[in-house]
Amino acid sequence: MADMAKAGTAPVLETHPSQRPLRKFILDNRAALGSLAVFVVMLLIFIVANPRVFSNWGIYAAVLTVLPVALFMTSPLVFVVTSGEIDLSFPAVMGFASLAFAAVVQAGFDPFVGILAALITGSVLGFGVGALVVYGGLSSLVATLGMNFMLRGVILIITNSKSIAVPQISDSIAFQITSTQIWGVPVQILWAAAFVVFCALLYNRHRFGAQVHVVGDNPDSANEMGINVNWTRVKVFGFMGVGAALAGVFSTMINFTWWPTSGDGYLLPVIASVFVGGTPPWGGIGTVIGGAIGALTVSFIQTGVVGVGLSGFYVQFFYGLIIILSLLGHRFNQTRYR
């Protein structure tokens, strides 16, 4: 309401605030900047609480090794939420795609072939889930929950719940360019950062992103203007599948092992990251960069809480605290137009 009043007084101005570069930047990125502020404040609290641990690069390197897996799924999930849907099936899709990767590598093929197999598996499953939700006319919340259980069930059935070790990948070129370190920086984070930048461009400067925004905002209008609403939604789920496949490959490379539970632990943190990052749940708007900062915040909590010297029992409490505080922050930082 306060923001509406502000908007109402705007006509008195000679030039619109959005025409000034700094104001424009802040207005365009207020959700992402809000989540960055949350992260900075959290980091400062950690540093003050234990300067010795948090002045050591090792703790950051540890976060930067596991963060990429979450980033590969957070960015596509921003597209899904913006389109007005939700996907809860990505952990099982990640598990399935990385199973394809591990099985192909174990069979003696080059890891690049494995990556290709994972990408094909991920996109087929993603598009399949999307087609089921969209053309079946199902609630994405319930249908993708069901698909997550079902796909995980299939994984357990076909593997007899046995893990697959792939130690041989450490000699491969694929491993060298994706999972080593350069000057102490894990290479994974560079790939993930490139992926986030690509997603941000796709989201803001590509026809696909524009149509995802419009479809999530008002599907009837989008349809009336000739946009294929259903196909746009299916594509969004397909893209989520590709992201989950990449996450699965990187996760398997880090651990040299595929586990039947691969992906399970990412469901709630990745969803939390999207909302902590400032993408609202009602669709139509969102921020990919904010989502990435949200993922950084969420994956830092666990490391940070333990690094500060608190027991691991505090981790969940701080997860919840950060999520609630972020939501309250975004609530006052964004106006919802109807």
Place this chain on the structure above:
Amino acid sequence: MAQHIIELNNITKSYGTIYALGGVTMHVDPGEVVGLLGDNGAGKSTLIKILAGVIKPTSGEIRVNGELVNNWSPARSRGAGIETVFQDRALSVQQSIVRNIFMGRELAGPFGWLDLKKQVSEAERLMREIGFTSKVFSPDSIVGQLSGGERQGVAIARAILKQANLIVLDEPTTALSLTETAKVFHFVRQVRASGRSIVFIGHNIHHVYDIAERFVVIDRGRVVLEKKKSEVGSAQELIEFMEAVARPEDAKLKETV
């Protein structure tokens, strides 16, 4: 005889056993303003939504420049040069003016990357053309911040983005101020002057009478009158005719009560 740009032949639309349209035949010629009239629920909006490809007709045929069309859809309708300003304006209110103007028709390169600069400059040009003279709103402004008339302006700007052959305006003056209504009339005359056609829908008969050259009156899903302005005489005659059309129903009601 000149070619009709649009022909609707015997269009019907039924929902279950209820006919919203019971066989409507009408046409639009190049460079004319057709006033489509009718009471609430007469089927005006259903008819233009069929023309726009949003609703599929139960039966009947649509011809564009004399050629029969099939698999009619919103994208095909727009592709054929028919732009519709819907009654609800079909805007995405959380998006910028630019994104709304280019909705479904984004300016993009071969790989789908948007030409944002060109979109913004085009949007600025259109906004000036429509008469958004104030500096208050930039193309990046969010549509949700605009008033009803300004939103209508965005919807109209979108309709003239490409050189459409036919612009359909569904109740364009509803809930607009007097000056905004005048702007819409000015716009209709501009389009008319450029040799393009307009279908103007309204239930304010005075508005439609002033702007249109030919009238089509629909009542309960059927065309009950089709006349040129010269054959009608005055707005009062049109009003009396429409009241007469509505009267038999009144009479029946009185009988049953």
